[in-house]
Amino acid sequence: xxPPPNATRTTKPPYxxxxxxxxxxxxxxxxIEDGAGAQVTxxxxxxxxxxxxxxxxxxxxxxEALLAAVLIEGFHELTQRMEDARAAATEPLAxxxxxxxxxxxxxxxxxxxxxxxFSPACDKAxxxxxxxxxxxxxxxxxxxVRDARRQLGITEEAVARVALSGxxxxxxxxSLYVDxxxxxxxxxxxxxxxxxxxxxxxxxxxxxx
Amino acid sequence: xxPPPNATRTTKPPYxxxxxxxxxxxxxxxxIEDGAGAQVTxxxxxxxxxxxxxxxxxxxxxxEALLAAVLIEGFHELTQRMEDARAAATEPLAxxxxxxxxxxxxxxxxxxxxxxxFSPACDKAxxxxxxxxxxxxxxxxxxxVRDARRQLGITEEAVARVALSGxxxxxxxxSLYVDxxxxxxxxxxxxxxxxxxxxxxxxxxxxxx
DNA sequence: AGCCGATGTTATCCTTGTCAACATGACCCC
DNA sequence: GGGGTCATGTTGACAAGGATAACATCGGCT
Numbered sequence: 001x002x003p004p005p006n007a008t009r010t011t012k013p014p015y016x017x018x019x020x021x022x023x024x025x026x027x028x029x030x031x032i033e034d035g036a037g038a039q040v041t042x043x044x045x046x047x048x049x050x051x052x053x054x055x056x057x058x059x060x061x062x063x064e065a066l067l068a069a070v071l072i073e074g075f076h077e078l079t080q081r082m083e084d085a086r087a088a089a090t091e092p093l094a095x096x097x098x099x100x101x102x103x104x105x106x107x108x109x110x111x112x113x114x115x116x117x118f119s120p121a122c123d124k125a126x127x128x129x130x131x132x133x134x135x136x137x138x139x140x141x142x143x144x145v146r147d148a149r150r151q152l153g154i155t156e157e158a159v160a161r162v163a164l165s166g167x168x169x170x171x172x173x174x175s176l177y178v179d180x181x182x183x184x185x186x187x188x189x190x191x192x193x194x195x196x197x198x199x200x201x202x203x204x205x206x207x208x209x
Numbered sequence: 210x211x212p213p214p215n216a217t218r219t220t221k222p223p224y225x226x227x228x229x230x231x232x233x234x235x236x237x238x239x240x241i242e243d244g245a246g247a248q249v250t251x252x253x254x255x256x257x258x259x260x261x262x263x264x265x266x267x268x269x270x271x272x273e274a275l276l277a278a279v280l281i282e283g284f285h286e287l288t289q290r291m292e293d294a295r296a297a298a299t300e301p302l303a304x305x306x307x308x309x310x311x312x313x314x315x316x317x318x319x320x321x322x323x324x325x326x327f328s329p330a331c332d333k334a335x336x337x338x339x340x341x342x343x344x345x346x347x348x349x350x351x352x353x354v355r356d357a358r359r360q361l362g363i364t365e366e367a368v369a370r371v372a373l374s375g376x377x378x379x380x381x382x383x384s385l386y387v388d389x390x391x392x393x394x395x396x397x398x399x400x401x402x403x404x405x406x407x408x409x410x411x412x413x414x415x416x417x418x
Numbered sequence: 419a420g421c422c423g424a425t426g427t428t429a430t431c432c433t434t435g436t437c438a439a440c441a442t443g444a445c446c447c448c
Numbered sequence: 449g450g451g452g453t454c455a456t457g458t459t460g461a462c463a464a465g466g467a468t469a470a471c472a473t474c475g476g477c478t
Binding site: 020051052053054055058059 | 455456457458459460
């Protein structure tokens with residue numbers, strides 16, 4: 001798994017070692033999910049990628065920059081999952097609920113990564129690309145809300161605010177889950193059920209206004 | 210400010226230096242809020258408290274333990290604020306909304322601290338007291354929900370689940386705010402308005418079910 | 419008064435982020 | 449094909465910071 005299969009190979013293969021940037025991101029991701037969490041060490045990532053300690057600096061300005069790259073990829077995956085879920089539904093309200101559910105499921109599937117994506121371990125303001133990736137995820141939810149505007153009975157200007165409500169709700173639930181503050185909701189099914197219930201309640205509240 | 214005035218002196222004054230544990234927690238809190246964030250350094254806290262580098266180890270097992278103490282105090286303050294807000298309202302539904310609003314305001318007032326309180330910088334599972342402090346805050350919200358059970362039209366067994374919804378919503382909003390992902394909602398008033406609207410929507414949704 | 423243990427200090431080690439100086443080898447151009 | 453050039457990778461070193469050990473100090477108890 002160290003040499004990641006050229007899954008979404010968009011950039012041309014760089015130099016003689018292979019794709020070191022990608023290898024480093026993959027190694028760091030793996031380390032994070034294997035328990036290192038926010039304390040991933042640049043040295044460990046370099047070693048896992050099979051290069052020397054200083055090699056990463058040819059591709060990343062700092063440890064934090066590597067972390068940012070990992071998180072950006074995380075946001076891309078999140079965006080993808082939300083888009084897929086949204087596209088699979090046939091009806092706007094169902095699509096909206098599915099989008100929210102996909103969000104929570106992502107957090108449940110990749111808790112360590114999700115945690116870092118919303119942690120001060122990486123100063124988002126310092127990495128515009130990271131901020132953009134985050135906003136791209138939010139945009140999916142906004143689109144889903146816009147599609148369900150009629151069913152929700154809201155105006156176009158309210159879309160952003162309503163999307164924010166949805167994001168807050170799912171993000172809050174997901175955060176509590178990955179932080180272990182949800183003693184119950186242990187099996188993933190329980191979390192799923194909780195998320196679905198909450199989303200339904202919020203939608204009901206919107207329609208009642 | 211190095212020798213902190215014995216503000217809420219509850220433990221007996223220890224030894225000859227004064228109350229070093231408290232001084233360290235205060236110093237660390239200050240450093241965190243002055244921009245150090247999760248990268249507070251044990252050395253800096255020790256220096257700010259006017260003691261040598263190794264002194265903190267007489268009172269805290271590790272840097273993380275000091276951090277945990279800071280966060281515990283943060284949760285206590287959060288609990289207090291929620292309780293005050295809840296007590297000030299005269300009607301159950303208003304009390305519930307006020308409790309949620311107090312939560313968001315705490316995050317807005319002390320963003321750096323709030324951030325750390327829900328970050329992987331400190332492994333909550335390793336500090337039972339920290340976990341307890343967090344649960345105490347949640348308990349306030351649960352009590353507020355229980356008081357409004359009739360108005361919300363929910364059963365006693367649903368209380369925990371509904372409280373969780375409310376916590377998720379407010380925590381999500383607060384998290385997005387302190388993470389700077391809310392480009393809008395800059396002035397605190399906007400955040401207040403957003404929070405109130407969301408809480409009202411959620412309550413409406415609960416009553417509609 | 420004199421002991422004891424809690425508290426604080428000094429010296430030191432180890433990990434880790436970061437940088438500078440050097441090595442290498444792929445690609446381009448003639 | 450051969451040499452130049454620049455991106456890429458390596459070695460070595462430094463500084464910051466967490467952690468510990470050995471020593472120093474001071475208050476309270478007997």
